Amino acid sequence: MPIDWIFGLMGGLMIGTAAAMYLLISGRIMGASGIIGRLLDGTNRTAEPLAFVAGVILAPLILTIAAGGAPETNMTANPALLIAGGLAVGIGTRLANGCTSGHGVCGISRLSKRGIAATAIYLAAGFLTMAVLRHGLGWL
Amino acid sequence: MIRALIALLCGSLFGLGLLVSGMTDTAKVQGWLDIFGAWDPTLAFVLGGAILPMLAAWRIAAQRTQSRLGSPMPAPAEPRLDRRLIGGSALFGLGWALVGLCPGPALAVLAWGGRSAVIFFAAMAGGMLLAHLPALREKATP
Numbered sequence: 467m468p469i470d471w472i473f474g475l476m477g478g479l480m481i482g483t484a485a486a487m488y489l490l491i492s493g494r495i496m497g498a499s500g501i502i503g504r505l506l507d508g509t510n511r512t513a514e515p516l517a518f519v520a521g522v523i524l525a526p527l528i529l530t531i532a533a534g535g536a537p538e539t540n541m542t543a544n545p546a547l548l549i550a551g552g553l554a555v556g557i558g559t560r561l562a563n564g565c566t567s568g569h570g571v572c573g574i575s576r577l578s579k580r581g582i583a584a585t586a587i588y589l590a591a592g593f594l595t596m597a598v599l600r601h602g603l604g605w606l
Numbered sequence: 607m608i609r610a611l612i613a614l615l616c617g618s619l620f621g622l623g624l625l626v627s628g629m630t631d632t633a634k635v636q637g638w639l640d641i642f643g644a645w646d647p648t649l650a651f652v653l654g655g656a657i658l659p660m661l662a663a664w665r666i667a668a669q670r671t672q673s674r675l676g677s678p679m680p681a682p683a684e685p686r687l688d689r690r691l692i693g694g695s696a697l698f699g700l701g702w703a704l705v706g707l708c709p710g711p712a713l714a715v716l717a718w719g720g721r722s723a724v725i726f727f728a729a730m731a732g733g734m735l736l737a738h739l740p741a742l743r744e745k746a747t748p
Contacts, residue, residue, distance in 0.1 A: 470628060470634075470646075470648045471647070471648055471651045473626055473627060473628060473648075474627050474628055474648040474649065474650075474651035474652045474655065475651040475652070475654070475655040476626055476627070476655070477622075477623045477624065477625070477626035477627020477628065477629070477652055477655070478623065478627055478651060478652040478653065478654060478655020478656040478657075478658075479623075479655040479656070479658065479659065480619055480620075480622055480623030480626060480627075481619075481620055481623035481624065481627065481652070481655070481656040482623075482655060482656035482657060482658055482659035482660050483619060483623075483659045484616045484617070484619035484620040484623060485616075485620070485656065485659070485660050485663070486659040486660055486662065486663035487612070487615070487616050487619070488612070488613070488616040489660075489663050489664075489667055489673070489679075489680070490663055490666060490667060490670075490673060490674060491612050491673055491674040491675055492609060492612050492613065492616070492673055492674075492675055492677065493672070493673030493675065493677035493678060493679055493680065494673075494677075494680070495680050496616065496620065498620075498708070498709040498710035498713065499708075499709040499734070502709055502713060502730075502731070502734065503734040503737075506731055506734050506735055507734070507735060507738060513607075513609070513610040513613075514609045514610055514613045515613065516610070517610040517611070517613040517614040517617065518613040518614065518616060518617035518620075519617060519713060520614060520617065521613070521614045521615065521616065521617025521618035521619075521620070521621055522617045522618070522620055522621035522624075522710065522713050522714050523621065523713060523714060523716055523717050524618070524621075524717070525617070525618035525619070525621040525622050526621045526622055526624065526625040526630070526714050526717060526718075527717035527718065529622060529625065530625075530717075530718055536717075536718035537625065537630065537631065537718070538631060538633075539630060539631060539632055539715050539718070539719045539722070539723065540631055540632045540633035540634075540706075541632045541705065541706065541707070541715070541719055541722040541723065541726070542632070542705060542722065543721070543722055545725060547704050547705060548705060548722055548725040548726045548729060549725065549726075549729045550701070550704055550729075551701045551702075551704035551705035551707070551726060551729070552701065552705070552712075552725070552726040552727065552728065552729025552730040552731075552732070552733060553701070553729050553730070553732060553733040553736070554697050554698065554700050554701025554704065554733065555698055555701035555702060555705075555707070555708065555709065555712070555730050555733065556701075556729065556730035556731060556732060556733020556734040556735075556736070556737065557694070557697055557733040557734070557736055557737045557742070558693075558694045558695065558696070558697030558698030558699075558700070558701060558733075559694065559698050559708075559709055559734070560694070560733070560734045560737035560738075561690045561691075561693060561694025561697070561737050561742060561743075562690065562691050562692075562693075562694030562695040562698060563690070563691065563694070565698060565708050565709045565710070566653075566702075566708040566709075566710065567620075567708075567709075567710050569695070570653060570656075571653070571656040571657060571660055572660060573683065574653075574657055575657045575660035575661045575663070575664055576660075576664040576683055577683075578683035578684075579683070579685050579687065580683060580684055580685070580686070580687060580691055581683065583687050583691065583692070583695075584691055584694075584695040585695075587691075587692060587695035587696055587699065588695040588696070588698045588699035588702060589639075589699060590696075590699065591695070591696040591697075591698070591699025591700050591702075591703070592639040592699040592700070592702050592703040593639055593641050593703075594699075595639070595699065595700045595703035595704065596636065596639040596640045596641075596642075596643075596703045597640075597641070597642045599703070599704070600636075600640060600643060601642055601643060606636065606703070606704070
């Protein structure tokens, strides 16, 4: 749709503002995989990351209820794809110590070499996977 | 208590941003990764829009020794690239393309994505714990 980029920009500014507040007020880097991963492995199970996670789940839920319906996720129902994709995202982001929010948003904006390299690599891997699986094998 | 409230506020704004931007729509994300097909450039606006406030925030952070709540600012960015960063990011990109979700949106869609969202999140959580296996972690240096 032609107006999608406006929503993209607006949503992006909201994500960046959240990251800026978390940095300047709390002194934290807003990285989703790190926050989730440290809650899971027990490295940081304080109220702070728990509250962050609660916000990520509850705020969009409240908005969608107020708007009268959930948006489409268009997610595959194929369990093999879901499990393989989930495992790869989970292992990969924890090994790389960051994902789209940590390396992408917070890393690139501070001109971090690791953030820029990670983003270039996961984008390249994503482009390649999509090219092979959608256009080569017709799986996606 | 105040730290938790700020985190709730930031998490809420982050979650709403993910929803508004289209990051929770896997068709949109896969369209962005599909540079050889019907490429969807929306995510470039999302990433660009998100980086703008952070450019200003890092400049402000550089002039301060402490955050507003008194904790130290994050340490300077580590410059060293290692195998874990490279291999991990490649694996992440592959998984991102397979389903169209990265960790933040995977958390947000738990609320309305149904069975698929739960399966993906459970697998991602399992993967995050598996990443601690010594076999995966010991090759830290290139």
